[in-house]
Amino acid sequence: MKVEVDELHCQGHGLCQMTSPDVFGLREEDGHSYVLPGGADPKHEESARQAAAACPERAIVVTSD
Ligand code: SF4
Known part of the structure; x- marks a missing residue:
């Protein structure tokens, strides 16, 4: 995953x-905001995507490997 x-x-x-x-x-x-060390671990993908959806500025991009 990439965040x-x-x-x-x-x-x-x-x-x-x-x-x-x-994350x-x-x-x-x-x-x-910044991505924490280990924040892009695949186990956090669902959480990262929820954060991307919650960001009012649409400033977060999450991509799967
Ligand atoms: S603008 Fe989006 S990425 Fe920046 S701190 Fe707010 S919620 Fe997080």
């Missing part, structure tokens, strides 16, 4: 991290 956060569109709402805390972290400096 990407579009830096230009992320507005730091934090919904992704709330929805999928095993996403939020940077302290601006609250924007």
Whole structure:
């Protein structure tokens, strides 16, 4: 699985991290999202897709291998 956060569109709402805390972290400096180490493990795919659906900016792209 591949998980990407579009830096230009992320507005730091934090919904992704709330929805999928095993996949996403939020940077302290601006609250924007990043993919945690191990966050793209296939076992998190369902959760990552839920976060992508929850993102108001559609800034998350999840692709299967
Ligand atoms: S929900 Fe979307 S806009 Fe909000 S922090 Fe996550 S990726 Fe960024």
